[in-house]
Amino acid sequence: MSSAVVIPAAGLGLRLGGETPKAFREVGGDSLLVHAVRGLRAASAADLVCFVVAVPPGSEETVGKELAPYVGDARLLVVAGGAERPASVRAALDVVPVDGIDCILVHDAARAFVPAEVIERVFATVRAGADAVVPVVPVTDTIKVVGPHGEVVDTPDRSTLVAVQTPQGFSPEVLRRAHAAGADAAVTDDAMMCERLGVTVQTVEGSPDAFKVTRPQDLVLAEALLARREREQLGGQPNAGTGPAAAPEREERVIGQPSGWPGDGSGGGQAG
Ligand SMILES: Nc1ccn([C@@H]2O[C@H](COP(=O)(O)OP(=O)(O)OP(=O)(O)O)[C@@H](O)[C@H]2O)c(=O)n1
Numbered sequence: 677m678s679s680a681v682v683i684p685a686a687g688l689g690l691r692l693g694g695e696t697p698k699a700f701r702e703v704g705g706d707s708l709l710v711h712a713v714r715g716l717r718a719a720s721a722a723d724l725v726c727f728v729v730a731v732p733p734g735s736e737e738t739v740g741k742e743l744a745p746y747v748g749d750a751r752l753l754v755v756a757g758g759a760e761r762p763a764s765v766r767a768a769l770d771v772v773p774v775d776g777i778d779c780i781l782v783h784d785a786a787r788a789f790v791p792a793e794v795i796e797r798v799f800a801t802v803r804a805g806a807d808a809v810v811p812v813v814p815v816t817d818t819i820k821v822v823g824p825h826g827e828v829v830d831t832p833d834r835s836t837l838v839a840v841q842t843p844q845g846f847s848p849e850v851l852r853r854a855h856a857a858g859a860d861a862a863v864t865d866d867a868m869m870c871e872r873l874g875v876t877v878q879t880v881e882g883s884p885d886a887f888k889v890t891r892p893q894d895l896v897l898a899e900a901l902l903a904r905r906e907r908e909q910l911g912g913q914p915n916a917g918t919g920p921a922a923a924p925e926r927e928e929r930v931i932g933q934p935s936g937w938p939g940d941g942s943g944g945g946q947a948g
């Protein structure tokens with residue numbers, strides 16, 4: 677079985693702040709997008725033969741050059757994303773080759789540090805016959821349903837709730853059918869679009885490391901996670917020498933603003 681991965685990376689990152697689109701923000705010297713692609717490549721069991729990345733319009737060429745060294749023998753296609761995540765996924769999905777692809781993963785660039793075992797679990801579950809698969813982690817807060825005036829109207833049983841991550845895995849036919857049906861403003865992930873078709877979505881175990889970089893404090897967490905992985909690769913004990921004094925010394929940096937991005941004077945930019 678061969679798979680393709682669609683990477684929505686066209687978001688502005690408004691909750692993160694800053695002037696650079698989130699996928700281009702750097703942690704440990706590489707952009708979130710590069711980390712995400714490298715992580716996907718590391719999951720060799722997923723047999724990824726095609727990467728399709730949706731990026732802010734105007735940055736396709738720059739991103740194509742930046743990512744080429746990281747995709748190995750796989751095909752790399754970079755397309756302009758849309759104003760909302762479903763439109764970006766759709767734009768990428770439209771160019772995924774039809775022949776020879778039995779599984780399509782959809783993975784947020786913002787979940788740049790997903791462990792290989794999560795990717796492989798998702799892939800294996802699609803390979804075993806599931807139409808749609810999502811990695812999940814338990815919810816650790818109490819969740820309330822709130823009414824129009826800020827009043828609590830319900831406290832759902834937490835044991836039935838999970839937080840959903842990516843990559844989400846799909847049978848190509850099901851994912852294409854879900855996107856052909858269209859998305860409204862309520863749609864926050866691709867699995868939800870499949871649910872609306874009556875497709876059963878299977879869960880598998882996710883990982884805290886697959887968190888989505890969303891707010892500024894997530895960059896601090898990302899730096900710490902990278903530092904922990906480096907220590908582990910060097911053969912050190914995972915927790916040896918940790919603590920406030922052992923915080924990573926790297927600085928967060930951003931890569932050059934792509935041409936066509938608002939403010940570069942070219943008149944290009946991203947809708948929405
Ligand atoms: N129009 C959009 C919006 C989001 N995404 C991508 O979808 C993933 C998850 O979205 P999110 O974390 O919400 O990113 P942003 O939309 O950039 O964040 P914000 O809502 O804070 O602006 C990210 O990899 C993001 O780049 C996308 O490809 N196209």
Ligand SMILES: C[C@](O)(CO)[C@H](O)COP(=O)(O)O
Nearest residue numbers: 761784840841842864865888
């Ligand atoms: C797809 C997703 O990452 C699953 O948790 C999430 O729904 C993206 O939502 P966002 O509002 O675009 O962050």
